[in-house]
Amino acid sequence: MNDTYVECLVPRKPNAAAPLIRAAAYGFTAAFWLFGLLSHGLLFLLLGLAGLAGCYFLLPNLAVEYEYLYVAREFSVDRIVGKEKRKTVYNVTMDKMEIFAEEGAYQLDQYKNIEKTIDFSSGEKDVRRFIMVLRNSNASEKLILEADDELVNAIRNVYPSKVFLKK
Numbered sequence: 273m274n275d276t277y278v279e280c281l282v283p284r285k286p287n288a289a290a291p292l293i294r295a296a297a298y299g300f301t302a303a304f305w306l307f308g309l310l311s312h313g314l315l316f317l318l319l320g321l322a323g324l325a326g327c328y329f330l331l332p333n334l335a336v337e338y339e340y341l342y343v344a345r346e347f348s349v350d351r352i353v354g355k356e357k358r359k360t361v362y363n364v365t366m367d368k369m370e371i372f373a374e375e376g377a378y379q380l381d382q383y384k385n386i387e388k389t390i391d392f393s394s395g396e397k398d399v400r401r402f403i404m405v406l407r408n409s410n411a412s413e414k415l416i417l418e419a420d421d422e423l424v425n426a427i428r429n430v431y432p433s434k435v436f437l438k439k
Contacts, residue, residue: 275343275344276342276343276344276426276429276430277342277343277344278340278341278342278343278422278423278426279339279340279341279342280339280340280418280419280420280422280423281337281338281339282337282338282339282340282392282393282394282417282418283336283337283394284335284336284337284338284394284395285394285395285396286334286335287334290334293331293334294331294334297323297326297327297330297331298327300323301320301323301324301326301327302320304316304317304319304320304323305317305320305324308320332353332354332356332357333353333354335353335354335355336351336352336353337351337352337355338350338351338352338392338393338394339352339358340392340417340419340423342366342423342426342427345365345366345367345430346363346364346365346366347362347363347364347365347366347369347404348360348362348363348364349361349362349363349392349415361392362390362392362415364406366427366430366431368406368407368408369404369405369406369431369434370383370405370406370407370412370434371383371403371404371405371434371436372402372403372404372405372424372427372431372434372435372436373402373403373435373436373437374400374401374402374403374436374437374438375400375401375402375403375416376438377436377437377438379436380403380405380436383403383405383412383414386405386412386413386414387411388411388412388413388414389413389414389415389416390413390414390415390416391416392415392416392417392418393416393417393418394418399418400418401416401417401418402416402417402418402419402424403415403416403417404417424437
């Protein structure tokens with residue numbers, strides 16, 4: 273069995289306001305609890321409990337990573353939230369791929385009018401990004417990826433006529 277297996281982990285750039293959001297959430301929760309305990313106010317304790325639940329369920333969404341997995345002509349993207357919860361958000365067979373090119377390559381010019389674009393990149397500027405165009409039964413999709421050299425070479429070995437790099 274000669275299947276190719278490549279994985280690539282891309283951490284999403286954190287929002288600039290993420291530390292402020294965390295600090296505000298923890299601060300308000302602690303303030304509600306403290307005020308509720310000191311004044312024996314049930315309303316403030318309930319608000320503190322709601323803030324605690326919000327911190328537990330919502331704050332991990334501020335830390336997101338994407339993992340690209342290429343196995344035996346199948347490509348999938350997993351979304352990892354808070355370094356704990358993993359969910360496969362995209363899965364496709366590579367036979368549907370029309371082109372895999374580095375962002376800015378002239379071969380992508382004919383695909384500029386594709387409306388559905390899904391961004392699985394880190395969101396940072398000045399990084400090497402790739403565009404994968406896939407044709408589904410009714411429409412085309414563009415995926416924005418930050419693939420490493422190992423993933424690019426694995427796709428290029430199987431589909432050499434569909435992979436383009438900028439010169």
